[in-house]
Every structure is written in C-alpha cells, then in structure tokens.
Amino acid sequence: MSNLADITDYLIRFRDERHWAQFHNSKDLAIALSIEAAELNEIFLWKKDTEIEDIERVEQQTIADELADVLVYALMFAHRNGFDVEKIIMDKMKKNGEKYPVEKARGNSKKYTEL
Ligand SMILES: [Mg+2]
Structure with missing residues (x-):
C-alpha cells in the first residue's frame, strides 16, 4: 500500500465489510477523530518536559497506534466529504x-x- 488513495480504499473496504458506513456521518467521524487525538494527548498528560523523550521511546508503539487512529478517521472524514x-x-x-x-x-x- 503506497499512497493515500490505496489506504483510503482499504479503509472503506474494511468499513463496508462490517456494515459500519451507517455510523460514519461527518459528526461522528469528527468526534471519533477528536477522541483519538485525545487518546494521543493522554499518553503525555501530566508528564514533565524532561520525561517526554523517554515517553516517546518507551511508548513508541502506543503513540503510533493512537496516531494511526487519528489518521484513519481523518482519511475516512475526507472520503465522506469528497476531499482530495x-x-x-x-x-x-x-x-x-x-x-x-x-x-x-x-x-x-x-x-x-x-x-
Ligand atoms: Mg485509540
């Protein structure tokens, strides 16, 4: 998978196999995107500036997963609204x-x- 269009096609197939399009209006996609961004923020919540680099290293996979969630909902929101x-x-x-x-x-x- 090499570009955003291919990734979006994959996401839409994943969604449609599960009959989730019925839940994916702009409001709920925007809310889901925001919640996933909050989950990314939560990893760093209450941490001191001096702890951030350690968290980036130790929590790298968790951070990647949460960022992926944000990007997935962003791509699905874009698809829903016909954005290039x-x-x-x-x-x-x-x-x-x-x-x-x-x-x-x-x-x-x-x-x-x-x-
Ligand atoms: Mg998440």
Whole structure:
C-alpha cells in the first residue's frame, strides 16, 4: 500500500465489510477523530518536559497506534466529504505559508496574528 488513495480504499473496504458506513456521518467521524487525538494527548498528560523523550521511546508503539487512529478517521472524514487529501493539505500549506512568511516566522512560535 503506497499512497493515500490505496489506504483510503482499504479503509472503506474494511468499513463496508462490517456494515459500519451507517455510523460514519461527518459528526461522528469528527468526534471519533477528536477522541483519538485525545487518546494521543493522554499518553503525555501530566508528564514533565524532561520525561517526554523517554515517553516517546518507551511508548513508541502506543503513540503510533493512537496516531494511526487519528489518521484513519481523518482519511475516512475526507472520503465522506469528497476531499482530495493531498490537495487540501497543499492548499492549506499555501495559506499557512502566506500567514507565516519565513522572514517573520523563522524560529518564532508566535501565532500569525502576533508576528
Ligand atoms: Mg485509540
């Protein structure tokens, strides 16, 4: 499996074999995506900055699994809404580039409204 379209096709087959399309409206896919993102956050919750690198190493598989859950729901949300994932990412990055020009944003974590 080499690209997003192939992965999405696999996900849709997986969903359809289980008759889960009936549950996959935009609201529930967005909520599921958010819950999976929260599960990713939970791995790091209450940890000190000095503990993060150890957690990244020790919990690498758990982190990968939760990130995969987020990406799966993101791809299914995109499919549901007819989005071309590569196009919407590149379109958004073009907007981000305009909001965060290199000369203003390099090495700076401020929001674009504060640059
Ligand atoms: Mg999960």
